[in-house]
Amino acid sequence: KRKEQRRAYSDLSTVARSVSPVRSSSLPPASDSAMDENQVKQILEKQVLTVAKAVEDKLDEEITALDRLDLDDLEALRERRLQQMKKMAERRSRWISLGHGEYTEISEKDFFAAVKASDRVVCHFYRENWPCKVMDKHLAILAKQHIETRFLKIHAEKSPFLTEKLRIVVLPTLALVKNAKVEDYVVGFNELGGTDEFSTEELEERLGKAQVIFFEGEASTNPLKSSTTKRSVRQSETSHSSDSD
Known part of the structure; x- marks a missing residue:
């Protein structure tokens, strides 16, 4: 799941970057616009980077949440196992005290x-x-x-x-x-x-x-x-x- 999320982010960034030339080609000629083509590209690139950063931050949050969940699950499993081992040790100790094993x-x-x-x-x-x-x-x-x-x-x-x-x-x-x-x-x-x-x-x-x-x-x-x-x-x-x- 983590790899798929990273791949989605990469694909989104690629698509976002490809928007720049399309948007720029659809703008009016430089003579009819107050901003030249370089300024338009800079604005679009800035917007793309902002969106990409937001997506990356969101993915990082989800990945961190997944990592935390996995660790919590492992810790819970470990705790249950320790409790089981403790109970079994207590039972064995009691059995031996009663003469079991002989x-x-x-x-x-x-x-x-x-x-x-x-x-x-x-x-x-x-x-x-x-x-x-x-x-x-x-x-x-x-x-x-x-x-x-x-x-x-x-x-x-x-x-x-x-x-x-x-x-x-x-x-x-x-x-x-x-x-x-x-x-x-x-x-x-x-x-x-x-x-x-x-x-x-x-x-x-x-x-x-x-x-x-x-x-x-x-x-x-x-x-x-x-x-x-x-x-x-x-x-x-x-x-x-x-x-x-």
């Missing part, structure tokens, strides 16, 4: 405080067996990759109240908690290919479907509708539980 074992009595403090929690109910050790390996990796979510483990056999309350039957079971509510479960390896050779990425995708982690994969755009009824961890329930190998 795969941590907690006791039954600490569970309720943990899920109230963090918006997203993946809690592994385990026992000392091979399948649970496999799950441990993948969760330890994901805990470091997804600092936005807290990754916990609880020994099911040492937490009878909680396993009964949440109806934990098969081990390993992952309770996927959002905003202090158990939204979904990953029970055993059935949803992970039915084998202990599933990849960390497969588990990550499954957690992404439940929207308990920030997942940029295709699966995260189609949240999984769990058939399990949502239950608040604050709600009291009466049920029976048993563990399987």
Whole structure:
């Protein structure tokens, strides 16, 4: 746009200068005029320069305005970006202070405080067996990759109240908690290919479907509708539980 404005000014100046001979040729002969041809040219040239100067000043004002607008836009964008970075840094600091970024074992009595403090929690109910050790390996990796979510483990056999309350039957079971509510479960390896050779990425995708982690994969755009009824961890329930190998 700036180049077009400069080009328009140049064209205007060229046209204006070309007016001089036309105007002078249309004037009466020197003998019938009080001013000779040189005086007429000087007046016309002065007028042309005045008009050209006014046009140039106007263009300079517009260019300055455009430059100022561009700088303002860049400054506004920079300010927004800085604010976003500041907010993210504050969130990361808070997450780390809550224990995010690590795969941590907690006791039954600490569970309720943990899920109230963090918006997203993946809690592994385990026992000392091979399948649970496999799950441990993948969760330890994901805990470091997804600092936005807290990754916990609880020994099911040492937490009878909680396993009964949440109806934990098969081990390993992952309770996927959002905003202090158990939204979904990953029970055993059935949803992970039915084998202990599933990849960390497969588990990550499954957690992404439940929207308990920030997942940029295709699966995260189609949240999984769990058939399990949502239950608040604050709600009291009466049920029976048993563990399987």
